[in-house]
Amino acid sequence: MNTPNQEAPAQNGKRRTRLIALGVAVLVGVGLYGSYWYLHARHFEETDDAYVASDLVQITSEVAGAVTAVFVDDTQHVERGQLLVQLDDADAQVSTAAAEAELARTVRQVRAVFSQADGLKAQINERQIALRSARADLQRRQKVAADGAVSAEELQHAKDQVAQLEAALNISQESLRTTQAQIADTRIETHPQVLAAAAKVREAGLALRRTRIVAPVSGTVARRGVQIGARIAPGAALMAVVPLDRVWVDANFKEVQLAGIRIGQPVELHSDLYGKDVNYHGKIAGLGAGSGAAFALLPAQNASGNWIKIVQRVPVRIALDPKELSDHPLRVGLSMTATVDLHDGSGPLVATQLRSEPQRVTINEQRDAEVQQQIARIIADNAGHAAL
Template sequence: MLVVGAVVLLGVIAYTAYYFLHSRYFEETDDAYVASDMVQINSEVSGTVISVGVDNTQQVTRGQTLIELDPADAQIAVAAAEAELARSVRNVRALFSRSSGLKSVINARQIALQSARNDLQRRMKVAAEGGVSAEELQHSKDQVAQLEAALATSSEELETNNAQVENTTIANHPQVLSAAASLRQASLALKRTRIVAPVSGAVARRNVEIGSRIAAGTPLLAVVPLENAWVDANFKEVQLEHMRVGQPVEVHSDMYGKDVTYHGKIAGLGAGSGAAFALLPPQNASGNWIKIVQRVPVRIALDPKELAKNPLRLGLSMHVEVDMHNTDGSLVATQIRTAPQQLIANGEHDSDLNVKIADIIKNNSGGVKPAASGVL
């Protein structure tokens, strides 16, 4: 009995020493799973699928062509937009030319009016002596009135025309800018018939086939950037007392077993328990209430080099052990991502399109860039 008692006592002492020197600084859980971003690929324009270049599980790189739509309709729209831009340039050019022509007409009518007024003055002097008939004098007065009216009409026409072209050139006239914007939009729609991978990753959830007629916004597939995967570990609320952002973590995957160890750190603690964000949250304000220990998701950021060497997949089960020796960290994460995640998007502006627009304007403006026009 003494021997048994001594063994039990030694066991208690050993366990107590192990707990206070090591075990109490660690928390672990098997309720942990791999997670990552899932970039949804949608069509931004409607069209018929003529090519699908990828399939599920395939690794793709940023900028790689995934799907192509029939570009015929978009090409026709671009051609129509180019013709509309050329027509707008010629219309605006005609406005500038009309202003110049109206100025010449006004100048000629001013000269004619001054000459008619001089003739009327001479006839009025002669008429006082009876040298000109009353009918001829009235005819001269009518001619002056007609020229004054014609001059006023031309001046109004010039003001109206100048209101459309003043302080502009052909290149920056509103009509031309509007037509150029329409061409950019049509060119952008043509670009969007070629759908590229916005990020590098693995293809998943592909549900598009060749020949399908799709509408804008239709989900086609997803790209999962596995190099940015993390682990969501669901710890009991009683395990979170000493957990802090930045504490080191060791992670093992059921896929690779104990031979592969991932080293990471706590990136952040969830804003609430899993039950709080469930589709149907529990209603605790009832007569029959049973306390249930809640679990809070804790995000574990993994070492990118280790992750590249031994890639993980979404949803894999993980074993997580947190080292809580250092409790100086914060309970609230200020920044999870070190850099914002950016996607490849079809830009509205590119150098080739700008050159094409400039050529269309130049070829249809008669080689002349009119200066800004003011009101006469």
């Protein structure tokens, strides 16, 4: 039978064996984790502080007016150029009609001036021919006057005829100079009076077309606040359109994670909406110019005695694959998890090139083109056969 003194060394030996085994297991675990970190994990940075973002296109009115119709509602998809809101256009219709009538009248007046100039040129040519004939006749009479073949009265009558024709020619030439001063170096469509009238048509035509508020981009309607019958002022927010086909992800990385992040590095993402079964693949598009706290409405005041250091986060913009977005659409504000592959560190830290394609709204250009076509038609219809 073993005594207590004999059992103590045996228990100590077992405890020592367990401690050694535990220590070996810890060392092996640390070694495995270290190997995993060195070979794999250190080449990736991950954050779950990431959210879907997009442009928010505000729909506003450029003219004042009463709302007569609203054609869309929240969550509805609209195409670029689709009519969203109609304002009362009665006054704009009247102003446009008056401006178009004034343009037509001005074109006819200017056309008459051009025609008058052409008539004066023909008149001058006719009077020059008559004057040459009268002078030749006077010279013939003067040659035979010494022989008494022509009376003094007849000779004086020939001289008076030449003088009258010279005076008439001078009057016609002066009238032509006055008329040409009004149309010098111009055509009907470039005449100052026509241009002034056309500008009024353009102003009225644009105001009329602005009563039809259309979508500048394709997207989903959000935050619709306009109601039928409301009287709105220029610049009043009516609704917003979110182009969900052009969303991106803003991932907020800790400042200690930014050392290896470069523009152009690949990123793998998944959303809480679809889970880890759906992966998105994107690229780093740019790094923010500062931390979120630096651009806060009330920036932190760190020059105080009770300052506590807080790790800052910097937003990193991630561009997404359009095809993947089409297959699995995302909504603005959804949470994402982003993992950046740091293997390729050759990219820049700061974007050095401008946007390849600027964001543009072509609705105003289209409206202006329509008005210019209308102006050209009015000028052509009223210019007749005059030189254009």
